[in-house]
């Protein structure tokens with residue numbers, strides 16, 4: 405009697421799992437993360453643009469699952485508190501809106517949720533093996549590896565890499581969103597995500613001094629704001645939980661932004677962030693043989709340019725604002741002076757349009773040296789893209805408090821928009837800028 409009861413209970417619990425109308429991501433709470441859980445992988449399939457309701461993928465694939473379409477797997481990372489990722493629904497919806505595809509959420513929260521990181525990390529290969537079983541089934545039903553795309557966040561990026569290795573790098577694409585660093589930094593390619601794991605591997609690094617991976621891993625590696633501190637994220641532990649995860653999570657928010665099409669986040673291939681800040685890396689874009697890579701979903705448009713090189717790895721840098729859509733607008737500021745003595749300092753430049761909107765850029769990562777008759781080209785980055793600039797103002801600061809105020813005697817200056825051929829260049833001739841005093845003028849066409 406008891407036995408029958410148990411069997412009934414078991415049958416009920418199994419069927420309730422499969423018959424669930426719209427299964428959702430496992431939410432197991434902090435207590436379970438504290439005591440630990442066994443690994444369990446649930447695959448939530450979203451098809452036909454229906455982001456409101458998932459189907460649970462099990463050993464037999466449902467008839468409504470058209471495997472010949474592009475299939476995008478989303479693999480989350482470490483979940484120390486056991487709660488679902490806040491960005492997951494947004495990401496599923498944004499992907500389904502942008503293209504007719506299948507989206508499969510890989511819910512390994514039972515496994516990822518553990519206060520002990522190394523235990524969660526130990527599940528990455530087992531999760532990859534489970535994913536391989538599902539992909540094998542999809543292939544048997546007519547899917548192609550070309551059409552399989554994996555987006556892996558943090559530990560999920562390495563899971564995607566492990567899946568890719570099992571298919572000898574023939575998966576269509578892997579995107580790594582701040583691949584996990586701890587326990588992976590410094591490891592050889594077979595123990596982490598690598599550029600050979602798919603036909604195209606793109607990576608966003610947003611927390612290389614914390615939870616993210618330092619070195620480049622993909623065919624193209626994007627380092628927003630240098631990859632270290634993201635604007636708007638707390639810099640001290642008094643920022644609470646955000647202090648730990650804000651930089652890391654920014655990679656996902658940047659990727660999401662690329663799906664919303666508010667603006668294109670353009671990146672600049674470069675050796676280092678410093679070179680980027682110094683304006684040395686504008687070898688792409690208008691009037692150049694190759695376009696600049698875009699961050700996020702459309703990064704694969706750049707695939708051909710990475711495979712052209714011997715070592716098909718590129719680092720790309722760019723700055724962002726502190727909130728969505730994160731885009732910044734780049735200009736070169738060319739300045740030629742005639743001061744007898746060289747001048748050293750920082751430039752702040754402000755643009756104001758017809759409607760009084762203004763946007764400002766301070767070029768202060770390192771002091772600039774201005775010398776007589778030597779053109780200096782500075783990279784200025786603005787949060788807003790103003791259409792009709794009515795006035796420009798300049799502030800020059802030497803950074804010293806004592807001593808007489810210096811003056812910058814400008815023969816000419818030019819503002820050149822980068823990567824936006826439709827925008828006019830703006831000029832000004834013959835201008836004296838006194839230190840720490842805002843000097844405004846109306847630009848003329850060059």
Ligand SMILES: *[C@@H]1O[C@H](CO)[C@@H](O)[C@H](O)[C@H]1NC(C)=O
Nearest residue numbers: 469470471472473474504505
């Ligand atoms: C499956 O998807 C492919 C590619 O989008 C499409 O051509 C085909 O008609 C679809 N099949 C069904 C049964 O909807």
Ligand SMILES: *[C@@H]1O[C@H](CO)[C@@H](O)[C@H](O)[C@H]1NC(C)=O
Nearest residue numbers: 704705706707708709711712
């Ligand atoms: C990339 O290269 C392939 C093969 O050379 C070519 O067929 C394809 O059109 C190229 N794609 C783009 C986007 O340039």
